[in-house]
Amino acid sequence: MSSTTARIDPTARVAQGARLGENVEIGPFCTVGPDVELGDGVRLLSHVVVEGHTTLGAGTAVYPFAVLGTPPQSLHYKGEPSRLVVGRNCIVREHVTMNIGTAGGHMETRVGDNGMFMAASHVAHDCVVGNNVIFANNATLAGHVTVGDNVFLGGLTAVHQFARVGEGAIIGGMCGARHDIIPFGAMVEGRPGLGGLNIIGLKRRGATRADIHALRAAYRELFYGRGTLVERTARTAELFAGQPYVTIVLDFIRSAGKRRLTVPHDVDDGGDREAA
Template identity: 70%
Template sequence: MSVSSVKIDPTSRVEDGAVLGEGVEIGPFCTIGANVVLGAGVKLISHVAIAGHTTIGEGSSVYPFAALGFPPQSHHYKGEPTRLLIGRNCVIREHVTMNTGTVGGHMETVVGEGCMFMAASHVAHDCIVGDRVIFANNATLAGHCTVGDNVFIGGLSAVHQFTRIGTGAMIGGMCGVHFDIIPFGLMMEGHPGLRSLNYTGLKRRGLTLAQRRALQAAYRELFYSAGTLAERTERVAAQFGDEVNVMLIVDFVRSAGKRRLTVPVDAVDHVVEPEAA
């Protein structure tokens, strides 16, 4: 690192041991811990606090009053050197919080590349967030959640711990997400179950009409045909095995997590009552 290539406002504090890449800019009143790594071109606008074993990828920007890499909000955390890893070219807006991992989880919280976190959004301990994910204002993840690539989570929405959100899914504003959301699924406020596929997102990603129709047919087979969920899943796999996007859904269902699936309210096996503790 060339010292002359790094700009640090004199009101900021950077502890010994911090690693600053070429072209890093640290604005007024920031605090950077000894175990922090900032990649090339990272910009901290002002009043940013970064602690713990935190790495921020090159080209990312962090706005005032963001707090990154502080201990997880967990009674089980006992000061272990867990990590927060943030990918390249992320935009982290005002008052965003992201915590490090825990021994009981992955030991690290991971955020992918090209993500945008709007004001006051939160990523809790041990979460894994994919690439090109957008959190609107005050969107929050509880611990141990997994979010795929190209997901949008609307403002004031909250995701239950251990929940998985598949790639390309969209969560509307003011939603409480209690259960897993399949890839390309759409959940909207006022609809307690899965509303449909995220057709707008599919078009924006450039899927052809034939690909979108295959996903629609697979969706109907998965949620509205006869048999158990496992049986329906295997029928979808047999019928659409050559459709890469459909198989993302199949693989997601097959690899069931700790939470059950969010299903349409009129699906054949819809459950109204919340999952037992």
């Protein structure tokens, strides 16, 4: 254990080998494992468990009964020394859980800076979560999920393993995201598929009226135009060349992962709400 300025409650258990930055606070009944690193100004309020090869970035605050860095909920995990890395200035509320990675993934679960993880939200093994995200109460990621910057997940929302949620997307409460959600896309509670674009989020990040009009037109071409998705993507790239937000969406589609692409809820795709 290293730090000359850490404040550790006498009821806390901090293992030898734990690395503590300056001005770390470890409250009552917390447990910190030997392979944990806490950055400057990290606060564990009380009854927090941080285990495994886990790093918490400077300024992150963790509330009671959160459990970070424990083994993944996966039958394939065999005890490999994988990691959990959480960025700077995150707020991790009560009963949040985040697991380390696996050999079947990339040996690391990674969470970016400035995230807000509300009570009982969960980040599973091998997930990659961007900056400035908000997970409402009980929002849940399965393993190997990728979440872009500035994403909002509503309460009781679940994202299927290997799915991708593009930057700036918003998923309403009690939604199940089975497949990839495009950047700036929106899912609405109680409706399968996309419900449109996250216009409020776009405005907050500085998108102009022209940017939003172009993105709306590109959305219509991508999902309501003629031909296959590959043909519509190529045509959209020609029609909207140089449009920055459209380019982000097209790059996301072209870098397809293991899941299919979620389409609007009113698109007739033979009963399946995802496009091939």
